[in-house]
Amino acid sequence: MAQRFHRDEEEGEITRVRLPHDREVFGIVQQRFGGSRMKVLCLDGKTRTCRIPGRLKRTLWVRESNIVLVEPWELSGEEKGDIVYKYKNNQVDFLRKHGHLKKLENVDEF
Incomplete structure (x- = not known):
């Protein structure tokens, strides 16, 4: 059976933006390793090897500089x-405008 494609939100419209809770941090994807693993530069200054959990593997498509x-x-939260x-x-754009991504201004990818 074919899947139907629905456009839930328009390009210019912002409904809700998810912000970090508890231990979550913003990050920039630097390099993809394959097998749903990648190297991410986090806003707390640490570089972590991150993975996409199984429940999001087919729905979350991530590229470099996202x-x-x-x-x-x-356990081993400093590295993974x-x-x-x-x-x-x-x-x-919304996060930058409201000052949540101030530390990303000096990163060269943008």
Whole structure:
């Protein structure tokens, strides 16, 4: 059976933007390793090897220089984490405008 494609939100419209809760941090995807693993530079200054959890593997398509939300692991959280959410371009503009991504201004990818 074929899947139907629905456009839930328009490009310019921002409904709700997810912000970090508890231990979650913003991050930029630097390099993809394959097998749903990638290297992410987090806003807390640490570089983590992150993975996309199984429940999001087929729905979350991440490329280099995407802004993502990372949840560090409880064990070895300094080095590893899970990618929980990927921000769209209009959401990134909203976050920059409201000052949530101030530390990303000096990163060369943007």
